[in-house]
Amino acid sequence: MYVLGIETSCDETGVAIYHDQFGLMGHCLYSQVDMHSEYGGVVPELASRDHIRKLVPLIKQVLQESYLKSNDMGGIAYTAGPGLMGALLVGASTARSLAWAWQIPAIAVHHMEGHLLAPMLEKNPPEMPFVALLISGGHTLLIQVENIGSYRLLGESLDDAVGEAFDKTAKMLGLGYPGGAKLSSLAKQGQPKHKFPRPMTDRPGLDFSFSGLKTFALNTINASENTEQDKADIAAAFQNAVADTLSIKCKRALQQSGLKKLVVAGGVSANQHIRATLTEMANKEQVAIHFPRLEFCTDNGAMIAYAGCQRLLLGQQQDLEIFARPRWPINDTLTAS
Ligand SMILES: Nc1ncnc2c1ncn2[C@@H]1O[C@H](COP(=O)(O)OP(=O)(O)OP(=O)(O)O)[C@@H](O)[C@H]1O
Ligand SMILES: [Mg+2]
Structure with missing residues (x-):
């Protein structure tokens, strides 16, 4: 059909x-x-x-x-x-x-x-059940997928979505709209010198909160001399904090569900640093990881x-x-x- x-x-x-x-x-x-x-x-x-x-x-x-x-x-x-x-x-x-x-x-x-379901369009699609992390402009969702239409919400963002936090932080760094991919390119030139928090990882649960990271970025920008290098360092520290936070929560969801497959999708899953961090965690946990092609x-x-x-x-x-x-x-x- x-x-x-x-x-x-x-x-x-x-x-x-x-x-x-x-x-x-x-x-x-x-x-x-x-x-x-x-x-x-x-x-x-x-x-x-x-x-x-x-x-x-x-x-x-x-x-x-x-x-x-x-x-x-x-x-x-x-x-x-x-x-x-x-x-x-x-x-x-x-x-x-x-x-x-x-x-x-x-x-x-x-x-x-x-x-x-976008990763199902790839050559080796994951078989259900699996844990899915959806990170996009409007959503941050951790879902246990049993079957088509059988989706159990494990956790979500209580405030900003990941993509929204990327876009707002990019705007503060003067990168224009939509800034997620631009922030990610800038981060390649920076060192993650600043110690950003990993929100809500010090307590149990699978929910997220990203609005504090955005405020932390604003305070760090205001306290810096705002040179191009400062901006790149802040972008790198912000991106690292997001990637680590997502990785900690995915590991937790995989352990809690006992599932050995992780699917990551949505606009922010195009981010190379997030892909690398999640892949490293998945390899350590002996979990298969699937992403859609970039487009x-x-x-x-x-x-x-x-x-x-x-x-x-x-x-x-x-x-x-x-x-x-x-x-x-x-x-x-x-x-x-
Ligand atoms: N390389 C990247 N790094 C970080 N963020 C990125 C990257 N590429 C795209 N994004 C972000 O992905 C988001 C767009 O993704 P997507 O199109 O899936 O979201 P949306 O459709 O607007 O929201 P939703 O799907 O929740 O309705 C934007 O916030 C954009 O900044
Ligand atoms: Mg979308």
């Missing part, structure tokens, strides 16, 4: 086609980042309008590049939440309308389920096509409603079917 996947939850329009046996047939992505960077963050109304402009041409492009036609499609998967309401509605209403016109089922996909760490249509295909194969689908939820807990995804 060929499944068309549509992602429009935030500032990226992503479209892909996945086949349950042949794998990923094609995918394309349009990022709005240049448009929003002028404003220092995502402007929701502009995001929605741009999705309207880009979505249909991208669907045509993916069909053409995959040498497929609309009547080859067996289903349409769309991101139904969490995300920006207007942006979600563009994807949901387009997907729902096309599914109706093409007489095929539509399935609403949870955006974080998409991120969670599927951030938002994309491929992960939505994959997740939707798995759910359609389980016989799930949406009725004729346009389903969109700006807030949607991941352990509630079964209600979408």
Whole structure:
């Protein structure tokens, strides 16, 4: 079955086609980042309008590049939440309308389920069950994954998401928006001289807190002479603290669950230092570790096509409603079917 996947939850329009046996047939992505960077963050109304402009041409492009036609499609998967309401509605209403016109089922996909399953698109996909660490612009989640749709939340951030902390710290260092990847490049030139805390690691539990690290970064910046080297040193110390904190909590989750597989996904999983720190921990613990390829760490249509295909194969689908939820807990995804 060929499944068309549509992602429009935030500032990226992503479209892909996945086949349950042949794998990923094609995918394309349009990022709005240049448009929003002028404003220092995502402007929701502009995001929605741009999705309207880009979505249909991208669907045509993916069909053409995959040498497929609309009547080859067996289903349409769309991101139904969490995300920006207007942006979600563009994807949901387009997907729902096309599914109706093409007489095929539509399935609403949870955006974080998409991120969670992105490593399944790689050559040696992990078998379930596993522990998943999802680190993105809006979420920091530790999840025990038993099966498609069976997700137990083990821990989450009580305040800022990791990506948000990266972006805010990058802004303080004058790196622009979105700053996660820029902070990471700057950190390569620095030494982690400053001793940043490893938040919430000195007490039991699997929750996170990253807003204190951001404040610690601000105080360190204010106390420095703010030279390029100072900025690089602060970036390196911040990044080290994030990586160590994530590693300590993942190790704890693996030990508590007794599972021997760790999946790391979401935009921040593109960070090379975080990948290296988590891989070192996993090797020590004799745990297999899986990441998506770099282009599927951030938002994309491929992960939505994959997740939707798995759910359609389980016989799930949406009725004729346009389903969109700006807030949607991941352990509630079964209600979408
Ligand atoms: N190399 C990197 N190092 C650190 N952070 C990074 C890197 N590359 C991307 N990021 C961060 O990843 C985030 C974007 O990831 P993603 O697209 O998954 O998030 P989102 O879709 O905005 O949020 P969510 O998925 O929670 O709704 C941004 O915060 C960005 O700064
Ligand atoms: Mg995302």
